[in-house]
Amino acid sequence: MLVRAQELVRTFVDDCLDVVLSRACVHCDRPGSLVCESCALMIPSIAKQREFHHELWFGASYETTVREMINAHKDHGARALTSDLGLLLARAVWSASVSSSYARPVVIVPIPAHRSSLRKRGRDTVMEIAESAASQVASRGIPCVVRSLLIREIETKRNAGRSLRQRRDVHGTFGVRSRGVIPARVIVVDDIVTTGATVNEGVRALLKSGIGVDAISCVASTPLPDEAPLRSDG
Numbered sequence: 001m002l003v004r005a006q007e008l009v010r011t012f013v014d015d016c017l018d019v020v021l022s023r024a025c026v027h028c029d030r031p032g033s034l035v036c037e038s039c040a041l042m043i044p045s046i047a048k049q050r051e052f053h054h055e056l057w058f059g060a061s062y063e064t065t066v067r068e069m070i071n072a073h074k075d076h077g078a079r080a081l082t083s084d085l086g087l088l089l090a091r092a093v094w095s096a097s098v099s100s101s102y103a104r105p106v107v108i109v110p111i112p113a114h115r116s117s118l119r120k121r122g123r124d125t126v127m128e129i130a131e132s133a134a135s136q137v138a139s140r141g142i143p144c145v146v147r148s149l150l151i152r153e154i155e156t157k158r159n160a161g162r163s164l165r166q167r168r169d170v171h172g173t174f175g176v177r178s179r180g181v182i183p184a185r186v187i188v189v190d191d192i193v194t195t196g197a198t199v200n201e202g203v204r205a206l207l208k209s210g211i212g213v214d215a216i217s218c219v220a221s222t223p224l225p226d227e228a229p230l231r232s233d234g
Contacts, residue, residue, distance in 0.1 A: 026068040039065045047091040057095045058221035059088030074125045086132025088219045096215035104185045105143035111190040150174045176209040185214045193218040
């Protein structure tokens with residue numbers, strides 16, 4: 001009963017924050033909407049592919065408008081941005097799903113949130129975006145569902161402010177809820193990919209469990225500077 005009450009309070013607070021934040025653009029502070037028309041024009045409409053160990057598609061570069069959208073959704077409770085961020089992820093998932101010579105149903109596997117993030121935010125923001133993306137992909141004609149196959153077995157530190165070497169120290173982080181072949185195109189997703197260490201570890205855990213992974217998709221991807229402190233990988 002207490003947990004349910006806490007969830008209702010968090011939802012009410014998030015809804016209030018949505019109302020407050022919706023008075024100004026998250027990037028330029030122009031009054032009227034969370035993302036004004038001018039800033040929306042800076043968001044790409046086509047997903048791109050990044051050179052990576054595995055096939056990786058991203059909806060936008062992690063800069064300007066998209067960065068502020070992710071931060072507002074993740075850290076300031078702007079749930080109204082879920083659909084917009086879901087659209088960016090949906091474009092990446094769609095591109096990954098049609099990149100082969102034949103189409104299959106899609107299973108989206110989100111990178112699970114840190115327990116500390118869940119306690120702080122009271123919600124799994126990557127899961128919210130993934131569910132929105134799956135709905136938008138399915139509405140365009142490719143069956144698409146979200147499955148929480150990955151679980152955190154080791155609680156690593158969050159990536160904000162960590163070096164590349166520290167970010168890559170994630171071996172053994174994830175376990176898998178089930179094993180065996182999944183008759184669908186499996187795509188691991190996250191909100192932001194920087195070094196790719198987190199999503200790579202998710203892929204490794206799934207492959208070890210006998211689950212094939214076709215691609216990785218994310219809302220946004222960042223450049224990879226040399227051993228400089230980086231922003232969060234999710």
